Amino acid sequence: MMGVWTLFTGIAAFPLTPTTEAGIDERAFTGLVTRMVAAGVDSVGALGSTGSYAYLSPAERQQVARLAVEAAGSTPVIVGIGALRTREVRRYAEDAQRAGAAAVLLAPMSYQALTPEEVYGLYETVTAELSVPLCVYDNPGTTHFAFTDDLYARIARLPGVRSIKIPGVPVDPVAAAERVRALRSRLPAEIALGVSGDPFAATGLAAGCDLWYSVLAGVLPVPCIALTRAAQSGDTATAAALSGRLEPLWSVFRSHGSLRTVAAIAESLGLVSTPNLPAPVRGLPADAREAVAAALATLHDLA
Amino acid sequence: MMGVWTLFTGIAAFPLTPTTEAGIDERAFTGLVTRMVAAGVDSVGALGSTGSYAYLSPAERQQVARLAVEAAGSTPVIVGIGALRTREVRRYAEDAQRAGAAAVLLAPMSYQALTPEEVYGLYETVTAELSVPLCVYDNPGTTHFAFTDDLYARIARLPGVRSIKIPGVPVDPVAAAERVRALRSRLPAEIALGVSGDPFAATGLAAGCDLWYSVLAGVLPVPCIALTRAAQSGDTATAAALSGRLEPLWSVFRSHGSLRTVAAIAESLGLVSTPNLPAPVRGLPADAREAVAAALATLHDLA
Numbered sequence: 229m230m231g232v233w234t235l236f237t238g239i240a241a242f243p244l245t246p247t248t249e250a251g252i253d254e255r256a257f258t259g260l261v262t263r264m265v266a267a268g269v270d271s272v273g274a275l276g277s278t279g280s281y282a283y284l285s286p287a288e289r290q291q292v293a294r295l296a297v298e299a300a301g302s303t304p305v306i307v308g309i310g311a312l313r314t315r316e317v318r319r320y321a322e323d324a325q326r327a328g329a330a331a332v333l334l335a336p337m338s339y340q341a342l343t344p345e346e347v348y349g350l351y352e353t354v355t356a357e358l359s360v361p362l363c364v365y366d367n368p369g370t371t372h373f374a375f376t377d378d379l380y381a382r383i384a385r386l387p388g389v390r391s392i393k394i395p396g397v398p399v400d401p402v403a404a405a406e407r408v409r410a411l412r413s414r415l416p417a418e419i420a421l422g423v424s425g426d427p428f429a430a431t432g433l434a435a436g437c438d439l440w441y442s443v444l445a446g447v448l449p450v451p452c453i454a455l456t457r458a459a460q461s462g463d464t465a466t467a468a469a470l471s472g473r474l475e476p477l478w479s480v481f482r483s484h485g486s487l488r489t490v491a492a493i494a495e496s497l498g499l500v501s502t503p504n505l506p507a508p509v510r511g512l513p514a515d516a517r518e519a520v521a522a523a524l525a526t527l528h529d530l531a
Numbered sequence: 532m533m534g535v536w537t538l539f540t541g542i543a544a545f546p547l548t549p550t551t552e553a554g555i556d557e558r559a560f561t562g563l564v565t566r567m568v569a570a571g572v573d574s575v576g577a578l579g580s581t582g583s584y585a586y587l588s589p590a591e592r593q594q595v596a597r598l599a600v601e602a603a604g605s606t607p608v609i610v611g612i613g614a615l616r617t618r619e620v621r622r623y624a625e626d627a628q629r630a631g632a633a634a635v636l637l638a639p640m641s642y643q644a645l646t647p648e649e650v651y652g653l654y655e656t657v658t659a660e661l662s663v664p665l666c667v668y669d670n671p672g673t674t675h676f677a678f679t680d681d682l683y684a685r686i687a688r689l690p691g692v693r694s695i696k697i698p699g700v701p702v703d704p705v706a707a708a709e710r711v712r713a714l715r716s717r718l719p720a721e722i723a724l725g726v727s728g729d730p731f732a733a734t735g736l737a738a739g740c741d742l743w744y745s746v747l748a749g750v751l752p753v754p755c756i757a758l759t760r761a762a763q764s765g766d767t768a769t770a771a772a773l774s775g776r777l778e779p780l781w782s783v784f785r786s787h788g789s790l791r792t793v794a795a796i797a798e799s800l801g802l803v804s805t806p807n808l809p810a811p812v813r814g815l816p817a818d819a820r821e822a823v824a825a826a827l828a829t830l831h832d833l834a
Contacts, residue, residue: 313809337642507653508650510648
């Protein structure tokens with residue numbers, strides 16, 4: 229039961245789902261989860277955006293959820309259940325719970341642009357049937373849906389909603405704290421605010437976010453946990469300094485996206501084979517791979 | 532064989548795929564295809580964006596492709612094969628050909644933002660395996676990928692590429708003609724340029740586009756065919772006047788999207804049941820439905 233208490237606090241790490249046209253690389257995936265859990269992450273986020281949930285078949289998603297729960301042991305696993313269609317989301321919610329998910333993560337994927345009412349309706353339908361907590365996943369870069377604070381506030385009152393994964397905070401620490409305070413004032417007290425967009429993590433945690441939904445922790449858990457623990461103990465200077473040392477990686481995140489960047493890190497560390505991303509998505513071009521390798525060399529003492 | 536010669540000329544009409552959580556409404560779908568073919572469209576575009584291809588299961592997509600080919604008779608059917616993953620696109624291409632598609636339509640759907648190289652790679656992989664012509668489907672509003680003319684030009688040289696469905700043209704007729712001329716100068720002569728974004732149709736055809744990929748013709752084929760025939764005969768004034776009469780509908784297209792608008796038109800005409808859109812997508816709100824009904828009343832002599 230210990231695991232449940234670490235849900236929606238500290239650091240949730242999102243493993244890649246190494247995959248080829250032939251299927252999931254089970255060994256590599258289990259290795260990534262085992263590694264982050266051994267390092268001490270508070271929860272595991274399987275089938276997040278960088279876990280390529282949007283690209284996998286229902287059977288593959290079930291397979292990944294089961295492997296994650298198995299490898300995570302007593303560490304709680306949050307499972308992504310997003311899909312373009314409500315019918316599929318309901319199915320994935322059921323599959324995730326059957327696999328042993330401690331919570332689910334739901335982004336409003338879109339093809340036809342969605343209205344706020346349509347997105348509210350999606351969360352309303354799904355939460356009515358859920359037996360585990362839900363985290364609202366706001367990632368406009370992939371979903372192309374922009375939440376408003378009004379919509380956050382309405383959805384946060386649905387049964388079982390316990391966290392919102394926000395896409396980032398202002399760069400300025402004072403503005404970030406103001407943003408988190410303003411948002412929190414609109415939400416029930418039990419909603420955990422989680423910062424994502426890894427370059428924003430130190431600022432977001434210092435600004436009062438409850439946790440970091442971390443992509444980098446999927447491949448480099450040690451420095452990400454150190455950053456989180458520093459922030460949790462109030463040592464924002466150490467957290468900011470650690471984030472500063474990760475800046476060469478954040479720079480590649482910004483220019484090539486977090487998925488391709490963490491995949492290159494995992495390849496460089498020998499944690500996954502190449503290729504490991506779902507076509508048509510490709511790995512980093514050569515120059516960015518060199519930037520990743522150079523950044524990793526400077527982080528040697530942290531990994 | 533007659534049908535093949537009307538592919539990529541004149542007007543391609545895209546039927547809705549009326550659907551509920553329980554499945555496809557076969558009778559209504561067949562009715563829509565039969566109706567547009569009887570009215571005289573040059574080709575049928577099954578499983579376009581307003582055919583909800585992105586929301587359907589592989590089995591449902593096969594079912595729709597087969598029904599369309601059956602109902603279309605000698606009129607050629609273009610079948611949408613888009614998916615987030617290359618693996619699925621290849622599968623849909625095979626399924627579409629097996630169902631009797633005269634051509635396929637491929638949009639670069641995205642979840643992770645795609646690079647031009649990734650999109651080129653997708654078309655390269657798919658065209659290498661195709662036995663029917665392919666239309667490049669550029670719809671940035673749903674795919675969130677922006678083609679450049681350079682990329683159009685590279686993809687247009689892949690084997691079997693025969694058309695590009697462009698998302699619109701400048702509103703100004705002179706600028707529109709200049710745009711079509713500039714684009715055409717970059718492309719092989721056999722590429723048919725098709726205008727989409729129905730409010731742009733008259734301007735696009737007058738500017739030299741070879742055909743109109745029409746959403747409205749899926750529910751109101753008669754005025755759309757009249758507009759096309761006028762434009763084809765060089766009577767741009769009549770085409771523009773017809774488009775002007777449709778302006779109350781274009782206005783609803785612009786504020787609520789073409790899918791919800793044509794669904795409401797089809798409901799209003801008794802061609803489909805309600806609901807007929809894939810949740811979380813919902814039908815038009817009441818005020819927009821009233822605008823649709825009012826617009827239809829003014830078009831009485833055209834339908």
